[in-house]
Amino acid sequence: MAEAPAESILSPRDLAQMIDISAVQAFHTEADLREVARVALAEGFIAVHALPHFTALLATLLPGRCGVLVGGPIGFPSGGNRTETKLVEARGLVADGATEVDMMMNIGRLKSGDDAYVATELAAVIKAVAPVPVKVIIEVSRLTDDEIRRAATLVAASGAAFVKTGTGWTGLPTTLHHIRLIREAAGAEIGIKASGGIRDLETVAAMIEAGVTRFGINTDVARDLIAACRSLPDGGLRVAG
Incomplete structure (x- = not known):
């Protein structure tokens, strides 16, 4: 009889350390950015992302020793x-303090079959910002299953730190099917960041079990x-595997 998979409990702090929050819509203001930075510090979220014109300000709001990473697209x-x-x-983001x-x-x-172009571009950007880690957004909702596999394989081979599922701007959610395709194609070593339509702890737990190591989630959500x-009976989120 097969053994049941091991389980672990993610505390609220553990979970926060897997979540990026952001202010990356065109209409986000300086006040919005300051509020997102405040929330990240209060809740212990691992990173805040802002549009490039706000990166330098974000870096002053989240200085190096505060424990919150500064991100930009x-x-x-x-x-x-x-x-x-x-x-x-890319170079400008790093110069302004992106970590x-x-x-x-x-x-x-990618959809035109020009994998060589994609690979060359990934390599150039990753080299330009090294050792700053790069997450590569592949926008899964616009790709076929075969294109997702190709994209994930290219990202894994590039030396990027993560495959990121999407921008969150398409209105279409990242699914468990997407995560499983990426993990199968990219292998076990690279991180996966799931972003887009993630709204409940059941989905979060299932995606972690499927291989997600980071989430991009709307700040309020x-x-x-x-x-x-925090309110769960075990004091945290039970995750298998």
């Missing part, structure tokens, strides 16, 4: 920028999830 949200533009943006970056893959090139985690 490259080629966001379409991924269609020239490689030269992405390189300028991790989320890069949008060129999805049009993230706070609600931590509160819900």
Whole structure:
């Protein structure tokens, strides 16, 4: 008889250390950014992401020893920028204090079968910001299963730190099916960041069990999830595996 999988309990703090929150909509203001930084410090979220023009300010709000990473996007949200533009943006983010970056893959090139272009661009950006870790956004809701496998394989081979499922801007959710495809194609070593439509602890637990190591979640929803985690009978979220 097969043994039941081992279980662990994620405390609210443990869970917060798996969640990025952000202010990356075009309409987000300085006041919004300051509030998101305050929430991250209060709740212990692992990172805050802001649009590039706010990166320097965010770095002052979250100084190096505070324990919250400063993130920013490259080629966001379409991924269609020239490689030269992405390189300028990447170097600028790091110069302004970003301690991790989320890069949008060129999805049009991937869907056109131009894997060499995608691989070359990934390598160039990763080299430009090293040793700052790069998460590569592949926008799973716009890809076929085969394209997701190809994208995940390219990211794993590039030396990126994470495959990120999406921008959260499509209105379509990341699913367990997407996570399983990525983990199968990318292997066990690379991180997976799930972003888009994640709203409840049941989904969070299932995605962790499938291989997710980081989440990108709306700030209000993230706070609600931590509160819900805190109120669970075991004092945390039970996760198998």
